[in-house]
Amino acid sequence: MDNNLLINSLGERRLKDVFRNDFELGVAVSPLMIAETPDLIARHFSTLTCENEMKPESLYDEHQRFDFSRADIIADYARERAMLLRGHTLVWHNQTPGWFFCDGQRRLEADELLARLRIHLETVLSRYRDITCCWDLVNEAISDNGPDILRESPWRAILGDRYLETIFRLAREIEPEMSFFYNDYNEVVPEKRARIIQMLRELKSAGVAPDGIGLQCHWNIYYPGRDAIRETIEDFAGLGMKIHITELDLSVYRSKEEVAVDGLSAELEELQAKRYAEIFGIFREYRELIDNVSLWGMTDHHSWLNNFPVRNRPDHPLLFKGDGVMKESGKRLLSLGE
Ligand code: GLA
Numbered sequence: 001m002d003n004n005l006l007i008n009s010l011g012e013r014r015l016k017d018v019f020r021n022d023f024e025l026g027v028a029v030s031p032l033m034i035a036e037t038p039d040l041i042a043r044h045f046s047t048l049t050c051e052n053e054m055k056p057e058s059l060y061d062e063h064q065r066f067d068f069s070r071a072d073i074i075a076d077y078a079r080e081r082a083m084l085l086r087g088h089t090l091v092w093h094n095q096t097p098g099w100f101f102c103d104g105q106r107r108l109e110a111d112e113l114l115a116r117l118r119i120h121l122e123t124v125l126s127r128y129r130d131i132t133c134c135w136d137l138v139n140e141a142i143s144d145n146g147p148d149i150l151r152e153s154p155w156r157a158i159l160g161d162r163y164l165e166t167i168f169r170l171a172r173e174i175e176p177e178m179s180f181f182y183n184d185y186n187e188v189v190p191e192k193r194a195r196i197i198q199m200l201r202e203l204k205s206a207g208v209a210p211d212g213i214g215l216q217c218h219w220n221i222y223y224p225g226r227d228a229i230r231e232t233i234e235d236f237a238g239l240g241m242k243i244h245i246t247e248l249d250l251s252v253y254r255s256k257e258e259v260a261v262d263g264l265s266a267e268l269e270e271l272q273a274k275r276y277a278e279i280f281g282i283f284r285e286y287r288e289l290i291d292n293v294s295l296w297g298m299t300d301h302h303s304w305l306n307n308f309p310v311r312n313r314p315d316h317p318l319l320f321k322g323d324g325v326m327k328e329s330g331k332r333l334l335s336l337g338e
Helices: 003-009 031-036 038-044 069-080 110-127 154-159 163-174 190-205 226-237 266-285 328-335
Strands: 024-029 047-050 084-091 132-139 180-184 212-215 218-220 242-251 290-295
Touching (some): 047 290, 084 110, 154 163, 242 266
Parallel strands (some): 024 290, 047 084, 084 132
């Protein structure tokens, strides 16, 4: 892609400048995205999240030794461009190798798992300390359907029902200056939101409140409505924690049943642009509460939604096309700065 052409056609405007007085604007990237659009990323965004490279399964080789090679590509890019990272993610039931919870065939005892987690936290947190503004310490611990608050996970099974408290306490002890977040999805669903808030209140009473709550916001161009978004933000505001929008994307599909669209029609692109503008308008109203809004990917071509919830169904959820050209969605956000 010819970056000069692109910059000329858009003038000097940069997305991160539009929201400079509101919140940091971030994006999730992979080493491939950095290789493809290095200037575009730094031009429009001020923070980075590793899409996969700092998850436990990506940080070890097949001999269970640390392997930072892929995460370091992103960390070094952030250092060169003076960008900060939202660290993502340390404790999760997904994308964590099975061996992490075992010694051979034997499942670890609680103290053994905590010793392993301590090494993981000490090593990873210190390696990226110079460029991380916060970490998603725990990802997706709350159940989707209840009645239990917590979902089943190896962490819970080994450490017990108060494991979140144990983990937040351990992380604070290891890295007292770091901001630690609890990150989850579907907070716009009132029942799930209530469960998350109950858990956060319990952590607060135990004296280990997270510094912030991450709302993933994998939404679509039809859902959720404005009122649901406002209610969600206001409910979390009551906890007195920072709010980050951590993984925003707007699928062009309502559901997994919908058949693949044939490219992005002008009509859909316009609908998406309106939705992005509306949603960012709401985030702006709450700029006192929201410190960071991060998109989950740079270009449509590399979005995880091309394979989720349906494999090989092309989606168009982001602000840039596969070739790095800005879509209507991005242009509409730029126009919010005029
Ligand atoms: C969740 C995780 C992210 C990512 C997305 C899908 O939201 O928090 O790390 O895996 O799913 O890409």
